[in-house]
Amino acid sequence: MDFEIWDAHVHLSGVPGATPEERLGRLLEFADRLGIRRVCVFMGLRWSYDPSPEEFRRQNDEVLRAIAAFPHRAFGFVYLNPKHTTASLEEIERCVVEGPMVGIKLWVAERCHSPLLDPIVARAVELQLPILQHTYLKATGNLPGESTPQDLAELARRHPRACFIAAHSGAQWEVGIRAFKPHRNIHAELCGFDPTNGVTEMAVRELGAERVIFGSDAGGRSFASQLAKVLDADISPHAKELILGGNLKRILAPSLARKGFG
Amino acid sequence: MANHSCSKESLTSVLQRKADRQAANVPKGPLVARREFVSSGSGTVGFTLAAAISPGLSAGILSQPQSEIPVPELSLPIVDTNVYLSSWPFRLLPEAEPARLVEKLRAYRVVQAWAGNFDALLHRDLAAVNTRLVRSCRATGGFLLPFPAINPKLPNWQEDLRQVVEEFAAPGIRLHPDYHGYSLDDADFIELLGQAAEHRLIVQLALMAEDERTVHPAVKVPSVDPKPLVDIIPGIRGLRCVLLNAQRVTPLPLLAKIVASGTVYVDISWQEGVGGVANLLSYVPAERVIFGSYFPRFYFLSAVLKLLESAISGEALANIIHKNALSLLEQR
Ligand SMILES: [Zn+2]
Numbered sequence: 001m002d003f004e005i006w007d008a009h010v011h012l013s014g015v016p017g018a019t020p021e022e023r024l025g026r027l028l029e030f031a032d033r034l035g036i037r038r039v040c041v042f043m044g045l046r047w048s049y050d051p052s053p054e055e056f057r058r059q060n061d062e063v064l065r066a067i068a069a070f071p072h073r074a075f076g077f078v079y080l081n082p083k084h085t086t087a088s089l090e091e092i093e094r095c096v097v098e099g100p101m102v103g104i105k106l107w108v109a110e111r112c113h114s115p116l117l118d119p120i121v122a123r124a125v126e127l128q129l130p131i132l133q134h135t136y137l138k139a140t141g142n143l144p145g146e147s148t149p150q151d152l153a154e155l156a157r158r159h160p161r162a163c164f165i166a167a168h169s170g171a172q173w174e175v176g177i178r179a180f181k182p183h184r185n186i187h188a189e190l191c192g193f194d195p196t197n198g199v200t201e202m203a204v205r206e207l208g209a210e211r212v213i214f215g216s217d218a219g220g221r222s223f224a225s226q227l228a229k230v231l232d233a234d235i236s237p238h239a240k241e242l243i244l245g246g247n248l249k250r251i252l253a254p255s256l257a258r259k260g261f262g
Numbered sequence: 263m264a265n266h267s268c269s270k271e272s273l274t275s276v277l278q279r280k281a282d283r284q285a286a287n288v289p290k291g292p293l294v295a296r297r298e299f300v301s302s303g304s305g306t307v308g309f310t311l312a313a314a315i316s317p318g319l320s321a322g323i324l325s326q327p328q329s330e331i332p333v334p335e336l337s338l339p340i341v342d343t344n345v346y347l348s349s350w351p352f353r354l355l356p357e358a359e360p361a362r363l364v365e366k367l368r369a370y371r372v373v374q375a376w377a378g379n380f381d382a383l384l385h386r387d388l389a390a391v392n393t394r395l396v397r398s399c400r401a402t403g404g405f406l407l408p409f410p411a412i413n414p415k416l417p418n419w420q421e422d423l424r425q426v427v428e429e430f431a432a433p434g435i436r437l438h439p440d441y442h443g444y445s446l447d448d449a450d451f452i453e454l455l456g457q458a459a460e461h462r463l464i465v466q467l468a469l470m471a472e473d474e475r476t477v478h479p480a481v482k483v484p485s486v487d488p489k490p491l492v493d494i495i496p497g498i499r500g501l502r503c504v505l506l507n508a509q510r511v512t513p514l515p516l517l518a519k520i521v522a523s524g525t526v527y528v529d530i531s532w533q534e535g536v537g538g539v540a541n542l543l544s545y546v547p548a549e550r551v552i553f554g555s556y557f558p559r560f561y562f563l564s565a566v567l568k569l570l571e572s573a574i575s576g577e578a579l580a581n582i583i584h585k586n587a588l589s590l591l592e593q594r
Pocket of ligand 1: 009011192217
């Protein structure tokens with residue numbers, strides 16, 4: 001089996017470019033220098049904390065346009081707002097069932113332990129889609145709709161058959177990993193905080209390498225600092241292969257098979 | 263002043279010889295990184311970042327026999343200006359043991375590292391912290407150079423400075439305004455800069471030890487505002503300053519102004535964003551950018567991979583990874 005680095009968390013930000021595909025092209029040039037083969041992309045050129053349906057549709061359109069230009073390099077995750085249930089479910093149909101996207105991205109519109117997420121999670125389970133949920137613990141105070149790792153643990157307990165990817169592992173990762181541990185359906189994703197020595201070792205020790213996933217949060221972060229968290233960790237080569245691509249490949253397998261990706 | 267470490271001349275020439283030798287082995291060519299897939303006996307397949315980047319940033323398989331996942335390496339020797347001994351107060355780092363720290367740095371082709379001590383963040387007996395730092399550095403035969411800490415808000419910090427100069431013969435000092443709780447227009451801080459400059463000490467100003475969003479709730483560490491430096495630095499004759507851990511609190515346009523205000527360098531440990539080092543170089547000349555890893559709090563490889571991501575090569579690469587640091591030492 002060919003080993004490839006797959007990045008679970010990339011945005012169309014941090015690089016110049018008037019169009020989504022120009023920006024993704026620039027990002028992939030940097031990814032190439034570090035051997036990153038595939039990237040999961042979500043959210044558009046301009047963001048808002050609490051997007052209206054028109055707004056998240058526009059952002060998803062931009063991602064659709066970007067990934068269409070690089071079909072062998074980029075996967076799309078559909079960006080939703082749980083406060084708009086019907087529109088979110090329709091957007092899943094449009095972008096995933098009838099479109100090429102392979103996962104769901106939820107950011108900071110609504111804390112993820114809210115019952116508002118239940119219909120979205122139920123549909124994700126039917127479609128075998130992973131949900132990548134932003135989790136952050138900020139000493140400076142979270143945004144009103146910003147999820148903590150504990151919020152995600154609560155959601156995962158309610159939906160044992162769903163597959164969650166915990167973006168940022170809560171940033172205060174000793175706390176995040178502790179919250180995720182009892183829930184086998186949560187994967188700790190490593191992006192979007194400084195390359196703090198020890199994070200990957202602790203995640204592998206507590207969760208097992210099968211539950212740890214590499215992501216960069218490029219272009220806001222560098223691919224480099226985030227990749228170092230895995231390449232420089234004191235873990236086995238097999239664990240590195242799982243974290244850098246193997247786990248994401250496994251999680252996305254049903255979607256990729258459905259869509260005829262190799 | 264006794265020089266406790268290696269002779270500067272000999273280190274420079276060793277580095278130059280090493281660089282010349284390695285440059286000769288590195289294929290000259292366009293800035294391209296190519297991936298090669300290599301099969302191993304066990305059937306697993308890894309990749310190498312075989313970068314034909316002239317004339318120095320060569321990535322290949324670092325000899326890690328246990329690993330199928332190759333790690334890029336720099337073919338030029340590295341002077342790392344931002345490492346720490348002892349442990350981060352909130353987490354035991356595996357490399358808190360100096361021997362392990364040095365072993366890991368050497369494995370990554372570091373030939374010299376400038377070291378502070380994490381104990382200086384919270385300990386009040388800085389003389390004891392600094393003495394331990396200097397003792398540990400001396401035991402490495404000049405591989406680690408000590409940058410003792412001074413807190414200008416402690417009574418009689420002048421005695422710490424005297425010790426740094428007369429007893430330790432250290433090349434410089436490292437300041438922690440965040441944990442020591444002063445702003446950069448503080449009169450005692452400005453006085454300390456002046457005295458450090460008189461003694462020809464390099465002043466490493468570590469602007470931030472940790473992202474303010476992840477600090478332990480029991481600790482209230484104020485974010486340091488670097489703006490006053492623009493006005494203060496030009497007033498201090500002979501000051502040579504290195505900003506460490508700067509970028510999170512210093513937007514690049516402000517960083518450019520601070521660097522231009524005097525003999526000021528900035529390290530890359532906290533440079534973020536895709537192609538971050540290239541972005542930094544569009545604001546600050548390569549003659550003022552310096553390699554710092556913030557190891558062992560950060561994974562060492564982060565700083566190396568950033569150079570690769572930004573395809574830094576040639577003279578700029580040499581400047582960043584050792585020449586600027588060595589010329590700073592020589593100016594003493
Ligand atoms: Zn993100």
